[in-house]
Amino acid sequence: MLKLEDYHHQDPTWCRGCGLYGLFSAFKKVAFSLKIKPEKMSIISGIGCHGRLNSYFNAYGFHSLHGRTLPIAQGVKLANTQLSVVAVSGDGDAYSIGLGHFIHSLRRNVDMTYIVVNNRIYGLTQGQTSPTSRMNFVSPSTPYGSKEQPLEGLQMALAAGGSFIARGFSGAPQQLASLITAGMKHKGFSLVEVLSPCVTHNKIDTYQLFKSVIFDVDKDPNYDPTNKNKAWKIFSRHGDKLPVGLIYKETRPSFEEQSLPGRKPLAFLDLVPEAGKIEKILEKFE
Amino acid sequence: MLKLEDYHHQDPTWCRGCGLYGLFSAFKKVAFSLKIKPEKMSIISGIGCHGRLNSYFNAYGFHSLHGRTLPIAQGVKLANTQLSVVAVSGDGDAYSIGLGHFIHSLRRNVDMTYIVVNNRIYGLTQGQTSPTSRMNFVSPSTPYGSKEQPLEGLQMALAAGGSFIARGFSGAPQQLASLITAGMKHKGFSLVEVLSPCVTHNKIDTYQLFKSVIFDVDKDPNYDPTNKNKAWKIFSRHGDKLPVGLIYKETRPSFEEQSLPGRKPLAFLDLVPEAGKIEKILEKFE
Amino acid sequence: MIKDISVMIAGQAGDGVLFTGNVLAKILKKEGWEVATYRYFPSNIRGEPTHYIIRASQKKIFGLGNEIDVLLSFDCESIIKYTKLIAQGGVVLCDGEELSRLKPTHKKGKAFHKFPLKILAKKHFKNDIFKNMIALGALCYILDLNFRLIERIIINAFLKRKGKEIVRMNIDAVNLGCEQARLIVEPSERHKLVKKMDTGKMFISGDEAIAVGALAAGCRFFAAYPICPATEIWQWLALHFPEFNGIVVQTEDELAAINMALGASYAGTRAMTSTSGPGGSLMMESYGLSGMAEIPIVIVDVQRVGPSTGMPTKTEQSDLNQWIYGSHGEFPRIILSPGTVTECFDFTAKAFDLADKYQVPVVLLTEQDVGQNSRTAKKFDLSKIKIDRGKLLSEEELKNNKDYKRYAFTSNGISPRSLPSMKNGIHMVEGNEHDEKGYRDEDPENRIRMMQKRMGKLSGSAKDMIPPKLWGDKQATVGIIGFGSTLGPIVEAIEELGDLNIRAKNLQIRTVWPFPVETVRDFIRSCEFVFVVDNNYSGQLHDLIHSQVKPEAGMQKILNYSSVAFRPSDISTQIKRAVRDA
């Protein structure tokens, strides 16, 4: 019998109060509730404070490169479709250096879950402006204020053809856990962004601020997360307020369903081909 | 007095019938009608058939790297804000390898024009599937059909905060010219996608096909290109049909308006600082 | 009797040069000749000169000869450009008006004929596309080739797709070409080839051979981004992988390609990516991740002319330095360089075993010249391939392991691997410096041991590496060192030198990294003269030998950075001069 602690490898050393703690405990609960065996999970993380998550968690972990989290994770899943594959990025990792992969993963729709920890700042490198930092945000990299309009990752995901798009808040770990759970059950690429305060470097986007600007679409009985046009509008429905909850979901075949002929994971195929099979193909060269 | 031929440097060697010819002649007309002196234009192109455009055109040209067209073009503009800066990419250059830069350029909003030649194929490398190739598209790179959902670059641009988003068709050079003209007049980053048949490698997306699937929002009196939600919906309004015309436009300050303190192009600044100015700053280190 | 012949077909991009050449090459192969081809084409779409050389020989050949015996051209530009290359007694057919521009001295001893291919095609078939078949007919006449073979090729190519009528017209066009040539070409100008038996050899390019090698070695994951001249590898795999349950992914760029392959390999699948120069440069960061995280991967670089976009369809060996020294920091790597299409196959298969055994990136470094040009080769020996996945643990072996350490310090630095999904095998894979379990560790002592572990993995590896191969007379005191596609011209240069009574030998470096220091040192010591052949500007192999072997004696560089492949005489004349002048 698996216990919740079976997913805990070691205590995190994030700053006290960091939003990542909320995600960590929510995520352990998800794995526990889904009864995924630790060895059947592979968690791929990028470089940043978020990137430490898998070294605290008990599962196969891969701390990869800044911005390359998704290509690696997709490779893992395609090589072994029986694994639960989860990738974890920060807002810099996902929306800045890794943005091209982000969009292409959404359209490719490999069956995996992508958690983007959005603290609206570069945490590990000591607090520079990120693509989700607000206009005129002052940081060591933009001492006179950022002059670039922030990105709304989820709206981008919608335009890119994402099949599961949700947002949670590390200050609301229960909803967060249920969103990640739904994402992991989704057959295809599921995106869960987590609003997550960086208590050390971001003095603007605090727990309080997030609490005051979010509204929960899960609680809105009129909201229909299968309606793409509604999903689009939700981002501007309440001015600058941020929707959380399940924003959009659609059913479409995953990439591997369509591309991978065999059922057995590639990683465990018998590599010696049937006698004469390759020879037969080589006849074309004669 | 400038003449139309002043923008013609040499005859193109694209395949006979290629959509790029339509763009080339439309673009010359734009430059002519705007009376831009050839030496006041800088055209930066990516790698691909589209990338040859600036070597046929008479203006400063930079044939850059596959996917890096936009960062270079933005650098050019920021260094000399008095230049007319135009970047030209293909669908591979813009939406595949260069996608991250594409999105970030839209939000950054440097005042320049970006022409994306969308032939739904990799022309120069001999006809591989591109991110705009349709589902199940058969090509040498996907002999059993592509299993990735195509990207709609303009919808992405809308989600990314683009301030000018338009689409033309190389089979309709007049409208194309007027869209590019409007784009070049727009204060900020203007995106003009061009549907452009590759007659050699893409036997599906032909002139005929494009003609049969496009609808022109410029001709729709009820269409309002300043309404973002309407713009979003236009992409699915007529099922799989493709809108052409001015899709969206908004007015917001360009990056350089907000970031560049001086008016004089950086490229021609006097580099010798006022006596004592740096010395004064260095006192902080004492 | 003709023992060796080179035919050039020339024209503008779009003229069908490639098609015509390919058919001719196939016929010659079926006639039992050794065949090597050379494609010279612009990285443009239309309207620049292109040519295709088909060389046939009675002996084993790997590349170009020095001269052209028969030249057929769809325009005149190439004729003027390549007159110097035409052999004495050579014959030229040209569809164009400008033959008159040739000076009489250039024409001496060579036969030039005007041959109105397009006019004939239009007149007889109403379509100038038939010019290619007419050209083939003419060549068949000159070379005295078997018409049955060409008929069979036409039937194979067109019957199903285009129907009987087209087949008939094509055959008619061939016959017309033959007849017309008979009218124009003097019997004495013909280059009649003897007929031999088709020995069942293959006619295959290096790119295709690499793809076959990967498939045979059990590679089942391939991710790449299109680029000349490497895309052919992918295109072959895309066709054939599905039958073997493998997958090919077209990624958004080269960064994604290599990382996806790394992910697949980490999860247990043999994985490969292929690219050329610019893509290789983009892969540098992840190349280092492979080394640091000890994830096997095979990377193919089919080199083209650099730097930057350079000349995408031309050959060069200028990425050697990047693969040896590129990426920040230091990690172990293996770089193999095949000289023939057969070696492309063999080395690719071997690359997977080496990657698995040493848990390092293995680079298969080849060139456009080998990659895109087809050559005859003995049928690949698939039975030779024994897949050895190295220290890959099974779930069984892990059963009693309560303290599995992914990066355990072992005597040879190689740590057994577990795969995701295996019980008791849980670990971290890390690009940061890490401890034996894979967790980030910044202790200097651990750092030192981990560097020694990783860098030490290849110290005892010589026995597993593909050793340098000696060509020519062991006793010779003129030594040539080269790698990759320069093998052909070097070997033939040795023959040419032999004719001049200069005895030379060649050491073909086949594993360029780790560098085979001892063998090269011994080779150098056994020579009076040493020449290092590099298809690049700076002499990258030459400098590498200096930094690794630290030879006592000097060596001379033989360089080529012209974008055209070496010819044997480029090498033999330089050596002759140096040796005679000494």
Place this chain on the structure above:
Amino acid sequence: MIKDISVMIAGQAGDGVLFTGNVLAKILKKEGWEVATYRYFPSNIRGEPTHYIIRASQKKIFGLGNEIDVLLSFDCESIIKYTKLIAQGGVVLCDGEELSRLKPTHKKGKAFHKFPLKILAKKHFKNDIFKNMIALGALCYILDLNFRLIERIIINAFLKRKGKEIVRMNIDAVNLGCEQARLIVEPSERHKLVKKMDTGKMFISGDEAIAVGALAAGCRFFAAYPICPATEIWQWLALHFPEFNGIVVQTEDELAAINMALGASYAGTRAMTSTSGPGGSLMMESYGLSGMAEIPIVIVDVQRVGPSTGMPTKTEQSDLNQWIYGSHGEFPRIILSPGTVTECFDFTAKAFDLADKYQVPVVLLTEQDVGQNSRTAKKFDLSKIKIDRGKLLSEEELKNNKDYKRYAFTSNGISPRSLPSMKNGIHMVEGNEHDEKGYRDEDPENRIRMMQKRMGKLSGSAKDMIPPKLWGDKQATVGIIGFGSTLGPIVEAIEELGDLNIRAKNLQIRTVWPFPVETVRDFIRSCEFVFVVDNNYSGQLHDLIHSQVKPEAGMQKILNYSSVAFRPSDISTQIKRAVRDA
């Protein structure tokens, strides 16, 4: 009288080690001492050991000494780890219980005191943040420092932002620390420093010096992506560029950063980007574009421990190979390596002139050790900087030029540049091989000439390059060759060897590429023993010398890949052994 002293402040990340150390360093600098600091901190957020060494000396110093004279620690871990480093007569204050774990042999000749910083802070100020000021007070007592200075620093730091009350509390905490230390530390254990005059020197890090150099040299465009340990360059520029009409752009990644800088430079602005290892690897493709398209650019790599993510906050010299040999294909490049903060400033300014003159990428290759650690330096001489933009045409000069050729073949390969917006200067800039006007050209003859033009640009450049610098006794026959931040330890190792009657000298390579072959050859010839110091595993400088200089005699490697900077004795003991054993 104390001539040289090293103080270590240690603790866990989050303990305020950096703050405390910085204040102490400033005081020492104001007291007129030469100061060098060394930051050793984890690439983690919280809870791993960190320390800061402040060394003060009466003579010029560039880095660490061998021992620690005074150690103040917020916990005990570091004490145990670094006991070996503590000098005879050294004094240790430690806020922790584990001193008892130390063996008596380790303690011999050293004074260890428990010093309850946190308890004192809580008790007297209800907040353990005051532990840093208490620590400073204690150090001031031990070192006999000027209390006025520390008061002034506190007032500057806190008065405006926090108000009088906080200033008072801080000053009280300093006094408390001093009083408590007086109770614990024996007078004989104190390390009293003489007071000197503040000579108006600067106290500055390499990163800051690079930023100042760029500003002074007329750089007005900077684009980068955050990365340790290079971000400080950017942060300084971001603050100060606007005043000078310059612009700093935070790009989406390093690919964008270098390309944006290339675009700006092509348009005429002096442009720079800065990064560290991983970012450098990502820039490889564009590095080649700069070489091929002949666009000047300055790239700063503040090296950290590799490969891959490695150890982001630690020092190493392992990217040398990548910058010399990286990127596919071949193009000219210049690589400068400063050894001191002053050279960081000088070489950066110089880099822009070289980039403009030769129209090549210039890499400023430095290390975390120089980049992030502050040292005293003479005030930078801004009057020395003469901006020379090379062959940059004016609109005037172009007036009568009807046939301007951007890539004109000239005697030295350098072609005058026009800038977009200039009449008569229109041209193409190309990453493909191109003709003199910049248009794509695939002709082999043109290719050869263009390669010779580009690669030849640096052949006559030696006179413009920063020459190697000789340190120590010219007549010595023990020679040391090094580059970059190893300068400090090497120079001090020479002194230490001098004390042992071994006369040694050092050749500091300051332009690592193009390599100063002649000077290095002469240096090697003048020695009986040659040692090459490399802060990396494989001896990259050592191998570079072999490949470039091809020296007759062997050389010995002195390596360090521990992630901790060299200390002088690491070098001197190896040399001593080798020389004595010979």
